[in-house]
Amino acid sequence: xxxxxxxKWFDKKISRRDFLKxxxxxxxxxxxxxxxxxAIFANMFSGKANQVVGNEEISFYGEHQSGIATxxxxxxxxxxxxxxxxxxxxxxxMFKDWTDYSEKLMKGELVxxxxxxxxxxxxxxxxxxxxxxYRLTITFGISPSFLDKLKLDxxxxxxxxxxxxxxxxxxxxxxxxxxxxxxACADDAQVAFHAVRNLVRKGRALxxxxxxxxxxxxxxxGKETPRNLFGFKDGTENxxxxxxxxxxxxxxxxxxxxxxxFLIVRRIxxxxxTWDRTNxxxxxNTFGRYKESGAPFGETDEFATIDINKKGPDGKPxxxxxxxxxxxxxxxxxxxxxxxxxxxGIDEVSGQFDAGLLFICFQKHPDQFIKIQNSLGNDDxxxxxxxxxxxxxxxxxxxxxxxxxxxxxxxx
Amino acid sequence: xxxxxxxKWFDKKISRRDFLKxxxxxxxxxxxxxxxxxAIFANMFSGKANQVVGNEEISFYGEHQSGIATxxxxxxxxxxxxxxxxxxxxxxxMFKDWTDYSEKLMKGELVxxxxxxxxxxxxxxxxxxxxxxYRLTITFGISPSFLDKLKLDxxxxxxxxxxxxxxxxxxxxxxxxxxxxxxACADDAQVAFHAVRNLVRKGRALxxxxxxxxxxxxxxxGKETPRNLFGFKDGTENxxxxxxxxxxxxxxxxxxxxxxxFLIVRRIxxxxxTWDRTNxxxxxNTFGRYKESGAPFGETDEFATIDINKKGPDGKPxxxxxxxxxxxxxxxxxxxxxxxxxxxGIDEVSGQFDAGLLFICFQKHPDQFIKIQNSLGNDDxxxxxxxxxxxxxxxxxxxxxxxxxxxxxxxx
Numbered sequence: 107x108x109x110x111x112x113x114k115w116f117d118k119k120i121s122r123r124d125f126l127k128x129x130x131x132x133x134x135x136x137x138x139x140x141x142x143x144x145a146i147f148a149n150m151f152s153g154k155a156n157q158v159v160g161n162e163e164i165s166f167y168g169e170h171q172s173g174i175a176t177x178x179x180x181x182x183x184x185x186x187x188x189x190x191x192x193x194x195x196x197x198x199x200m201f202k203d204w205t206d207y208s209e210k211l212m213k214g215e216l217v218x219x220x221x222x223x224x225x226x227x228x229x230x231x232x233x234x235x236x237x238x239x240y241r242l243t244i245t246f247g248i249s250p251s252f253l254d255k256l257k258l259d260x261x262x263x264x265x266x267x268x269x270x271x272x273x274x275x276x277x278x279x280x281x282x283x284x285x286x287x288x289x290a291c292a293d294d295a296q297v298a299f300h301a302v303r304n305l306v307r308k309g310r311a312l313x314x315x316x317x318x319x320x321x322x323x324x325x326x327x328g329k330e331t332p333r334n335l336f337g338f339k340d341g342t343e344n345x346x347x348x349x350x351x352x353x354x355x356x357x358x359x360x361x362x363x364x365x366x367x368f369l370i371v372r373r374i375x376x377x378x379x380t381w382d383r384t385n386x387x388x389x390x391n392t393f394g395r396y397k398e399s400g401a402p403f404g405e406t407d408e409f410a411t412i413d414i415n416k417k418g419p420d421g422k423p424x425x426x427x428x429x430x431x432x433x434x435x436x437x438x439x440x441x442x443x444x445x446x447x448x449x450x451g452i453d454e455v456s457g458q459f460d461a462g463l464l465f466i467c468f469q470k471h472p473d474q475f476i477k478i479q480n481s482l483g484n485d486d487x488x489x490x491x492x493x494x495x496x497x498x499x500x501x502x503x504x505x506x507x508x509x510x511x512x513x514x515x516x517x518x
Numbered sequence: 519x520x521x522x523x524x525x526k527w528f529d530k531k532i533s534r535r536d537f538l539k540x541x542x543x544x545x546x547x548x549x550x551x552x553x554x555x556x557a558i559f560a561n562m563f564s565g566k567a568n569q570v571v572g573n574e575e576i577s578f579y580g581e582h583q584s585g586i587a588t589x590x591x592x593x594x595x596x597x598x599x600x601x602x603x604x605x606x607x608x609x610x611x612m613f614k615d616w617t618d619y620s621e622k623l624m625k626g627e628l629v630x631x632x633x634x635x636x637x638x639x640x641x642x643x644x645x646x647x648x649x650x651x652y653r654l655t656i657t658f659g660i661s662p663s664f665l666d667k668l669k670l671d672x673x674x675x676x677x678x679x680x681x682x683x684x685x686x687x688x689x690x691x692x693x694x695x696x697x698x699x700x701x702a703c704a705d706d707a708q709v710a711f712h713a714v715r716n717l718v719r720k721g722r723a724l725x726x727x728x729x730x731x732x733x734x735x736x737x738x739x740g741k742e743t744p745r746n747l748f749g750f751k752d753g754t755e756n757x758x759x760x761x762x763x764x765x766x767x768x769x770x771x772x773x774x775x776x777x778x779x780f781l782i783v784r785r786i787x788x789x790x791x792t793w794d795r796t797n798x799x800x801x802x803n804t805f806g807r808y809k810e811s812g813a814p815f816g817e818t819d820e821f822a823t824i825d826i827n828k829k830g831p832d833g834k835p836x837x838x839x840x841x842x843x844x845x846x847x848x849x850x851x852x853x854x855x856x857x858x859x860x861x862x863g864i865d866e867v868s869g870q871f872d873a874g875l876l877f878i879c880f881q882k883h884p885d886q887f888i889k890i891q892n893s894l895g896n897d898d899x900x901x902x903x904x905x906x907x908x909x910x911x912x913x914x915x916x917x918x919x920x921x922x923x924x925x926x927x928x929x930x
Contacts, residue, residue, distance in 0.1 A: 180706070181734075183861070220810070224799035231794055232749025232809055233859075237738050280866075294592070295707075295734035296745075299861050303871065307794055315870070318863050322593075322707035326649050333708075337644025382643055382719055387636035397644055398632070447645075449595070449711050450862060451730050454692075458727070459715065 163239050166209045168505040169365050171512075173243030174442070174468050175351050177328070179291040182321040182446045183298040184371065184464060186284035186498060191312040192255050198517045200309045204246065205511040207308060211301045214239035217308070231307070233300050240294040244301055245287075246512050247369045247500025252285040261362055261516055265472055269370065269499050273483035281373050281496025284316040289369070289466065295320060317496065319373065321446025321464040331400060331408055334447060335461055336381050336491070338393050339400030340430070341443035342408050354440045357470045357504075362515040365504030367468045370475045373496025375453075376462040381491045392487040394429030402431050430488045437481040442468040462492070472499060575651050578621045580917040582777050583924075585655030586854070586880050587763050590744070591703040592737050594858045595710040596783065596876060597718065598696035598728040598910060604667050610929045612721045616658065617923040619720060623713045626651035629720070643719070645712050652706040656713055658924050659781045659912025664697040673774055673928055677884055681782065681911050685895035693785050693908025696728040701781070701878065707732065729908065731785065733858025733876040743812060743820055746859060747873055748793050748903070750805050751812030752842070753855035754820045766852045769882045769916075774927040777916030779880045782887045785908025787865075788874040793903045804899040806841030814843050842900045849893040854880040874904070884911060 164172050191197060207217045214237065218229035250267050253259070271277075290301040299320065306315065323332040331339040345351045357363045381389070390397055400408035404416050404424035412435045416424045425432040445465045453460040469475055482488070503513050576584050603609060619629045626649065630641035662679050665671070683689075702713040711732065718727065735744040743751040757763045769775045793801070802809055812820035816828050816836035824847045828836045837844040857877045865872040881887055894900070915925050 221798075224802070225797050227795055228749070228798045228801070228809065230749075231747075231790075233745045233747050234736065235745065235749065235810060236742060237736050294736050295861075296736040296747075296859060299747075299859075299873075303790065307791075310791075315864050318861075318871070320861050320863075324646065324649050324706050324708040330648060333645045333647065335643075335645050335708075335711075337640070337642075337647065378643075378715065379719075379722075383639055385637050386633075386640045389640070390636070397640065398647060447708060447711075449707075449730075449732050451732075452727050459730070461711075 162241055163214065164212055164241055164243055166205075166212045166244070167508050170356060170505040171245050171366070171502055172212070172505075173245035173289055173291050174355065174367060174444070174502065175345075176241070176243050176291070178323060178325070178332070178444055179241050179243070179298075180293045180323055180325050181291065181295040181298045182464065182466075183290045183295070183302045183318065184321065184466070185288045185290075185302045185306065185318040186316040186371075187286040187288070187306070187309075187313040188283075188316045189252065189255050189285040189312065190314055192257070194256050194258075194517065196312055197256060198511075198513075200312055201246075201513040201517070202511040203308050204305055205506070207305055208244045208301075208512070209508075211244060211304070212239055212242050214242075217304050231300065231304055234297050237294065237297060240292040240297045242290065242292040242297050242301060244305070245289040245291075245369070245502055247287045247289075247502040248513070248516070249283070249285050249287070249498065249500050251283065255285060258516065263361070263363070266368070266499070266501055267472075269472070269497055270476065272479050272494065274489050275483075275494050275497070277497050278495050281317050282498065284498060286313065287369065287371070287498065287500040293325075295322070319448055319464050319496075321448045323446050333400075334445070334463055335376050335378060335449075336389070336393075337397055338389075338395060339408050340393065340395075341445065342400065342402075343412060343435075343440065345440070345442050350440075351442065354474070355442045355468050355470055357501075363501050363504065364515070366502050367470060368472050368475075369498075369500045369502050370467050370469070370472065371496070371498040371500070372463075372465040372494050374463040374465050375460070375493045375495050377458075377491050377493070378461055379458050384491070391426050391429060392491070394425045394431035403429075426487070428485050428487045430482065430486050433481045433486050434478050437478040439474045439477050440469075441474050441478065444468065468502070574653055575626065576624055576653055576655055578617075578624045578656070579920050582768060582779075582917040583657050583914055584624070584917075585657035585701055585703050586767065586779060586856070586914065587757075588653070588655050588703070589740070590735060590737070590856055591653050591655070591710075592705045592735055593703065593707040593710045594733040594876065594878075595702045595707070595714045595730065596733065596878070597700045597702075597714045597730040598783075599698040599700070599718070599721075599725040600695075600728045601664065601667050601697040601724065602726055603724040604669070606668050606670075606929065608724055609668060610923075610925075612724055613658075613925045613929070614923040615720050616717055617918070619717055620656045620713075620924070621920075623656060623716070624651055624654050626654075629716050643712065643716055646709050649706065649709060652704040652709045654702065654704040654709050654713060656717070657701040657703075657781070657914055659699045659701075659914040660925070660928070661695070661697050661699070661910065661912050663695065667697060670928065675773070675775070678780070678911070678913055679884075681884070681909055682888065684891050684906065686901050687895075687906050687909070689909050690907050693729050694910065696910060698725065699781065699783070699910060699912040705737075707734070731860055731862075731876050731908075733860045735858050745812075746857075746875055747788050747790060747861075748801070748805075749809055750801075750807060751820050752805065752807075753857065754812065754814075755824060755847075755852065757852070757854050762852075763854065766886070767854045767880050767882055769913075775913050775916065776927070778914050779882060780884050780887075781910075781912045781914050782879050782881070782884065783908070783910040783912075784875075784877040784906050786875040786877050787872070787905045787907050789870075789903050789905070790873055791870050796903070803838050803841060804903070806837045806843035815841075838899070840897050840899045842894065842898050845893045845898050846890050849890040851886045851889050852881075853886050853890065856880065880914070 216230040290298040292298040331342050345354050355367050357366050402412045414435050448464050449461040628642040702710040704710040743754050757766050767779050769778050814824045826847050860876050861873040
């Protein structure tokens with residue numbers, strides 16, 4: 107087509123915001139602060155039987171980053187990136203650009219206004235035009251190697267180092283390491299993917315993709331813990347209120363990570379076929395929970411406090427001492443668990459489903475997770491059915507105010 | 519735990535149906551017939567700004583299988599299976615079992631009542647307990663090799679054979695062939711995965727997994743064509759009413775496939791990074807559509823009829839003759855397109871996103887697709903940005919009445 111045709115025939119460009127307005131999608135949901143209020147599984151739906159998703163807009167700004175204490179969404183797109191530059195100024199600029207992009211993405215806007223000039227690539231890849239934000243949250247973290255590469259030696263912290271090798275780990279090189287993580291969560295898979303894609307695109311001169319994984323959760327009525335692919339509820343003792351998050355999650359020492367947290371990710375392959383051939387008694391003994399209700403043995407409510415010393419009327423312990431729940435609880439520390447299921451087609455070696463858990467958790471000190479994983483690593487009956495194949499630790503910055511940029515306290 | 523403890527401590531088992539009733543989830547949505555009524559993109563949401571998903575229950579029974587004319591869902595789990603038995607009676611029984619399972623799955627029930635005996639594996643894998651059906655549909659099809667393997671020579675049809683090699687095809691062995699396909703679609707990824715997992719599990723003595731792919735769609739307000747990962751709308755000329763489906767989709771000769779259709783699947787890798795470096799003019803010329811509105815060149819409505827002979831005021835053709843829309847339309851046949859996006863982490867060769875389109879379409883005669891694909895194959899500008907890596911053709915049986923089983927007319 108000639109340029110002349112171009113002028114005549116192309117639609118007048120409208121901004122995505124205008125587009126949304128046209129569709130009556132803006133302003134219906136109030137902005138929700140990302141300041142850590144509310145339990146992970148708060149009742150976020152207004153309907154009784156119908157599930158209402160996506161319309162609320164979450165702010166990128168606040169005391170803490172979003173996507174940590176935010177009630178969990180249906181989808182995640184998690185990306186680990188490698189730095190290909192050691193120029194601090196360039197990287198700083200990338201985080202400034204990412205701040206600008208993230209604010210817009212979380213509002214459901216284009217990452218940049220559409221250009222009148224058709225002879226350049228669109229600034230936004232465009233696959234979310236016309237959609238609401240679907241409760242999109244974007245969470246950034248950096249790894250210990252990031253500090254090394256940028257020679258930020260004075261920002262190092264004793265506790266912030268690569269995770270140890272845990273008993274039975276079978277970590278693959280392709281699923282470990284990396285310098286930066288971006289966690290995009292939303293109630294729509296395309297919205298989450300679009301966010302990471304556009305952020306990566308903006309930084310592509312400075313970064314490459316190390317590994318990524320899409321994940322999903324069945325949110326249901328939003329009041330129960332979503333089931334994993336073994337059909338069980340897990341992580342029912344998550345922080346439930348601001349005070350819990352303060353105690354368990356938010357880093358509170360007075361340095362660049364203040365109001366941030368440590369994100370730990372584990373890619374856990376679940377051997378579904380083996381599990382599916384295991385009898386119900388054994389399955390329940392493995393978790394130490396009833397499958398149907400999700401309650402720990404001896405309780406009826408999934409959210410009941412787990413008491414590892416509890417004995418039945420016959421004087422015997424209620425929880426098997428090699429059960430997942432017993433060993434996790436025995437570590438006597440808490441974490442905020444925000445895990446998603448994944449399914450990646452067929453495992454080429456086994457010919458079975460390649461599926462599992464993209465385990466993500468947040469804690470103010472890595473030792474919280476390390477203590478739990480060490481307790482599980484040797485004895486957990488669940489190890490017969492799972493394999494940890496990926497790992498990562500990232501320091502997620504504190505939240506920022508408008509006018510600041512994500513990571514600012516690290517760079518300045 | 520001892521059996522004695524078992525009796526004392528395990529929750530009284532309740533059926534999933536009871537569970538749903540308890541949660542107030544049953545009966546809220548009326549059953550929707552699968553008989554082909556309604557357009558693919560019917561307005562399926564009752565809220566204005568909020569999107570309400572999943573609550574409607576779709577019947578497995580009807581004149582046609584569900585998941586073909588059903589308004590498209592947010593998620594698909596598509597599986598291609600290989601037969602490992604040539605015993606017709608065994609396979610027939612598997613389809614009977616699958617019919618029983620599918621009816622229950624689409625109602626949001628367990629595939630079989632939970633057993634009192636804890637010493638056997640649960641019959642249902644359980645990861646959807648407590649969820650509503652999320653508009654689950656399950657669609658079964660068989661390939662030409664299925665007829666060969668079961669020596670059903672008298673059921674063969676001249677038009678039902680493996681697809682030809684199309685220009686520029688780069689089909690991988692792992693993504694072609696197979697004897698049976700199962701398409702599970704739902705507004706929840708875990709519900710779709712659960713359906714295929716439990717069906718495969720039931721038949722595991724007779725079948726193995728060949729390839730599977732999960733896919734997603736941004737449904738938005740349900741009135742617009744969902745955008746693909748290039749940010750474009752495609753397939754806007756889908757059948758819109760019963761008459762269209764009758765003309766385009768439903769097989770109407772008087773044999774075992776009556777009221778069924780041919781499903782064609784193409785796994786299409788999309789080279790996102792290349793596309794993202796292409797200017798907007800070139801992107802729009804490639805599709806022959808405006809990116810923002812989705813309308814074909816020269817029109818303002820995405821659903822406008824495409825007129826390949828239309829000329830602008832300057833007398834020049836409006837649609838580039840190598841554009842996707844021009845060439846698809848030039849073939850002068852219609853299909854029912856029901857495609858989903860996919861993202862599978864990183865392509866290990868390129869280090870870029872492994873993402874694309876799980877293209878699925880339905881037609882009463884394979885030549886409809888073949889004619890379009892031949893028109894596209896040589897000249898479509900879009901070929902610079904995509905690669906077809908997987909392929910399949912399956913005959914999807916007609917619908918059944920309660921008491922019948924899926925595929926019955928083929929076997930008897």
